[in-house]
Amino acid sequence: MGDVLQAFWRYERALMANDLVELDALFAPGPDTLRGDAAGILVGHDAISDFRRGRGGAPLREILHVEVREVSDDAALVIAVTAPRTGGRGQQTQLWRRIDGDWKVTAAHVSLPVPAIDSRIWRAAGAPLVPPSGEGPLAGESVAVKDLFAVGGYAVGAGNPVWLAEASVESANATAVQQLLDHGASVAGIAQTDEFAYSIAGQNSHYGTPPSPAVVGGLPGGSTSGPASAVALGQASIGLGTDTGGSIRVPASYQGLWGLRTTHGAVSAEGLLPLAPTFDTVGWLTRNAASLKGAAGASLREHAAAGDFVVAPDLLEHATPDVRAAFTAAVGEHERIDIGDASELLYIFRSVQAAEAWATHGAWVSAHPGALGPDVAGRFAAAALVTAEQESSARLRLAEARARLDEVLGDRVLLLPSASSIAPSAVTDAATVEATRQGTMRLTSVAGITGRPALSVPLLSVPQSGALLPAPVGLCLVGPRHSEIALIALGEQLLESSSRS
Structure with missing residues (x-):
């Protein structure tokens, strides 16, 4: 089994170097190869290869111990104890088979220590970060607050570290946050957002892309990306977010959640960093209808019927x-x-949204060249070109x-x-x-x-x-x-x- 160990160490060196060509060569070709971790199972060599390309390299680690068990002349099970540079212990289990004279991984499972706080999801978290301020029907519910809402004692970060560094600490909670606290919920933490909420993909070039448990290696949806992932992963029961052009509905769709965009103006925007006030709305993401009804009941005051x-x-x-x-x-x-x-409707929406986004944040964007990720920077650059005449017409x-x-x-x-x-x-x-x-x-x-x-x-x-x-x-x-x-x-x-x- 010495040649299996040689193949294992080749794999380990390639993993630490993020040598995608070598890693692809060491995994068995075809549609039956498996790779699993806490996020789910990938099936097929191509799906596993795409996942590796998307993650940007594996966490650095050391191998503490390796055990090899012969399954047959052409198959062996390899289990390694790992020590991530970030601390803790992990394991990697691989089933190797000899294929055309070369050893290949046909199935692998990776186990890593769970971080106390995943910075891709959370900007700040506690147990809880903010306790309830009253008793009510939301007792036991925990809220992931999108990093656009004021949380007393913390600054609003808006998904951008430069903005966060310059922001003042908030003295009070946003109204939408306080309403949940008053009805018995606690704030689990402040969750990440796409920069200034100007995206529906869920990517953030500064803090990373929040993981989705629904689609391995998939985008989480944005801009309420952090709260959505926190709820989907069971780290909070309610995600408090905003929806301007789909920023609650899209992450809810991508991650299999309930997601509600409320009637424009039905929930107070006091204490909320705006993007495009004509369209900005407050809403929530949950794993079930009961929690969503509780969150809505805490904040909504008008109720109407719905037809066919x-x-x-x-x-x-x-x-x-x-x-x-x-x-x-x-x-x-x-x-x-x-x-x-629909294309005409989208043109109208985007024209007004862009004009308002530039009116809201254009001065800051102009004063901080290079502070934005490329996708959001591109949108603000386009927004700067909307003329007063175009806005008026739209x-x-x-x-x-x-x-x-x-x-x-x-x-x-x-x-x-x-x-x-x-x-x-x-x-x-x-x-x-x-x-x-x-x-x-x-x-x-x-x-x-x-x-x-x-x-x-x-x-x-x-x-x-x-x-x-x-x-x-x-x-x-x-x-x-x-x-x-x-x-x-x-x-x-x-x-x-x-x-x-």
């Missing part, structure tokens, strides 16, 4: 074929409506579009996918990520333009290449203004009906 379901077939053309198929199979037949040109068209959509929708509930696709891989090229973003925002901009609430229900799923489990996709319900509680009840009915069929 309708669908807009033209909107579905902006989703991938597998998402369209899952949506159609799940919702069945409902009255069809025409909401107009605002007139926004009012017209809102009136027309209100007339078409009335008190009915529009059904559509929450996102245009499953979570893209972290190694997806920038052009494809942007194309996915464009498709998704054609779906999400309807709620933004109308100011209506939108609920993402974890009801759809789509098979994913290189994984054993399907990837989640949210079913979105866009309802009349102030119909949040009614939408949650409808979502529960749809989920129950789906589970029976």
Whole structure:
């Protein structure tokens, strides 16, 4: 078995050097190779290779001990005890087989010490960070607060370390935070966000990409990325976030969560760092409907009914074929409506959003060249080019579009996918990520333009290449203004009906 050990040490050296070519060569080719860790199982050589490319190198470590057990003449089990440079102990278990004279890994499982605080998810955390300020129906619930809301005693970081370094410590909690505390919830911590909430991917070039337990190596969705991952991983039960162009609905869709964007203005924005105030809304992500109803009940004061379901077939053309198929199979037949040109709606939304984003943060961005990651920097650069005439025209068209959509929708509930696709891989090229973003925002901009609430229900799923489990996709319900509680009840009915069929 000495040659197996030689292959193992080749693998270890390649791992520490992030030699992707050598690592690919040492893993067995084909669709049956396995790799698993706490995040899930990857199936197939190509899926494992993509994962390695996306993570940017494995954590540095030392090998403390290696055990080899012969399974057959051409198979051996290798178990290694590892010591990560960050402390603790881990293990790596590999099944090696001799293939065409060379030893290859056919299955591997990695176990690492769990960090007390994953800085990709949390900027600050405690046990709790802020205790409840009252007793109420949210007792026992813990909140991951998006790093745009004021938390007394801490500065707002907005996903950017330069901004954080210059920010003042907040003297009081944002209203949306205080309402949850007053109803018995605690604040588990302040969770990461995409920079200034100007993204729906979930990537942050400064703090890293929060992990998703739903799609191994997939983007978590943003900009409420940290709270979404914290909730999906069980580190908090409620994620307090914002949704301007889909920033609650998209991470909810990607990670199989309930996600609610509230009626524009229904929850106070006091103590919230804005991006585009015409569209900025407060909302929550949870793993179940009960927690979502509790969070909504703590903050909402108006309640309206919701009518029948309708669908807009033209909107579905902006989703991938597998998402369209899952949506159609799940919702069945409902009255069809025409909401107009989705590309025109997106243009209106993006023009006003960009103008407001530059008005809000443009002076700071100009004074801090190089402080932003490339994707968000590109959006601010484009926002700077929106002229006053373009903004004025877009605002007139926004009012017209809102009136027309209100007339078409009335008190009915529009059904559509929450996102245009499953979570893209972290190694997806920038052009494809942007194309996915464009498709998704054609779906999400309807709620933004109308100011209506939108609920993402974890009801759809789509098979994913290189994984054993399907990837989640949210079913979105866009309802009349102030119909949040009614939408949650409808979502529960749809989920129950789906589970029976």
